[in-house]
Amino acid sequence: MFDNLSDKLDKALHLLKGHGKITDVNVADTLKEVRRALLDADVNFKIAKDFTTRVKDKAIGENVLTTLQPGQLMVKIVKDELAELMGGDAAGINLSGNPSVILMSGLQGSGKTTFSGKLANFLKTKKNKKPLLVACDIYRPAAINQLHVVGGQIGVEVYSEPENKNPVEIAQNAIKHAKANGFNVVIVDTAGRLAVDEEMMNEIANVHKAIQPQETLFVVDAMTGQDAVNTAKAFNDRLNFDGVILTKLDGDTRGGAAISIKSVVNKPIKFIGTGEKMEAIDVFYPSRMADRILGMGDVVSLVERAQEQYDEEEARKLQKKIAKNEFGFDDFLAQIQQIKKMGNMKDLVGMIPGAGKALKDVEIEDDAFKHIEAIIQSMTPAERSKPSLIDVKRKNRIAKGSGRKIEEVNQLMKQFDQMSKMMKMMQGGGGKNLMKAMAGMKGGMPRM
CATH class of the missing domain: 3.40.50.300 (P-loop containing nucleotide triphosphate hydrolases)
Structure with missing residues (x-):
């Protein structure tokens, strides 16, 4: 969403990096690039010009002339002006009337x-x-x-x-x-x-x-x-x-x-x-x-989407399973389904501060979890509820049934085991134990 505009604004605002204060000269160079970025995004010329004029008027003020981080200040001013340009506050929908x-x-x-x-x-x-x-x-x-x-x-x-x-x-x-x-x-x-x-x-x-x-x-x-x-x-x-x-x-x-x-x-x-x-x-x-x-993300919307999918009763059941070491692949699959309900993966990643920029050249498909789902769905009900049953012979059968490589099955099994341990540590509330568990997850989250 707006990837090209985000990149160009980021480069424009980077022009102030290293400057000790905002001056007429350096702010002019920055805003010239900001205006160009807006025009490239197909913003009306007058709107782009008025926008940069307002940003300049706010930036060149006595209270910010001696700022030590002019780049950060300019980002804030541009962000506030962008929000105002797009409407300021969220507008509700009128549901009066019957109907x-x-x-x-x-x-x-x-x-x-x-x-x-x-x-x-x-x-x-x-x-x-x-x-x-x-x-x-x-x-x-x-x-x-x-x-x-x-x-x-x-x-x-x-x-x-x-x-x-x-x-x-x-x-x-x-x-x-x-x-x-x-x-x-x-x-x-x-x-x-x-x-x-x-x-x-x-x-x-x-x-x-x-x-x-x-x-x-x-x-x-x-x-x-x-x-x-x-x-x-x-x-x-x-x-x-x-x-x-x-x-x-x-x-x-x-x-x-x-x-x-x-x-x-x-x-x-x-x-x-x-x-x-x-x-x-x-x-x-x-x-x-x-x-x-x-490129600052949208954590509030991400949390709201997560809360919409949060089921208190299911969370309690899951907590009990984790406490008894009964967390299985069916539970893991259920968690994946909840994440998928939150929206398309590219949109969700864009809500994480910095992630959109870091992964801008990475293609994130809506079916990012399909390989994991295929492996889990190739397991028997007994294997899903008790992963310890899965030996080498069963892994080969699961790999063949899911159309994936045996290495991918091994990787998922290893990372699932690491994640289960981490969830157990989180339940115990021990900060040291949690850090130790996270440090042990060298492979990161399951590959998608």
Whole structure:
């Protein structure tokens, strides 16, 4: 996410390293490179220029002239200004009304239908709501079927009228259906076009007027850069929408849309899409995104995702197993499944401070654990629950069954044993013992 922009900003801010203080001369060189990095990321020229002017005004102040670490100070100023540029504080979603009506707008191909499903899943699982998805795209082939498939994946009902070609009527009928059947959120998926046109704008404006939604959201593909910002402005001029959804942030995103859009339409980015799975949706926090752009990670989001997967009862059972030396490969596999639920691996690594930069040239696939899973799943139930049963003969069978080399099976067995010992040490609370156990894990974590 924003890898190219992050690299260029890092190089720009490195220009101040070794200087004893911030001066007009060295700050000018640094900000020239910062502006160039923003322009390369497809940020509007005026926005980039105004941004660097504000950073300079804050940097050249009496209180920072004698700082001993001007590079660090400049990183903080740039981070704060980036966060402010992207909206400052996180913006919530308006769920007032009974039902709450959310109108989705955007161009065709922006991921609007898929994100409607992600939002429904988010409101169902995180906000304990009962959402209804509404198919109002009457033009695109298979659009209604697509929404039904999405709804089926997340267990959310989809309202559609395949024979009706009037999106206003469909939306109004859906709201009546929601009121009669206990749905407290209605998400209306509307038609997109390949470009902004008058017919499209009139149609969605009519739907908007008829249903008076609590939230009107504009869905935009983050990979389209400055074009996305221009499209957002055209939609906002007609709909006066409430917020922006940025999709496909897991792709090769230049960053221009995320950085510029708030300044142009003065509407907050409310959610971002970070992958293909229905769970790949995050509330947009400008400050956290600024941290990630500057390579500082996002520990808060990482902890939040971990907490979402944390099951207190399962944790207690696991604790007892560890205490009795009964931690087995089934338990290890369960831990892997929990990690996978947290999101795609590249996104998770990007949340660890410094890790994104250190591993920028390493390809981290979503199926990073597949080799480990294949080896474990080739074991018998008895072997998984009692790893000490696995001798040389069994290792050969497991290697053959999983399609992996015997060396990989041996490595996993060794590292599993080391990890089990470390977990036992952690239970004992002995700092010295824990350090000793960690020092013993020379091979690190299992290879992926």
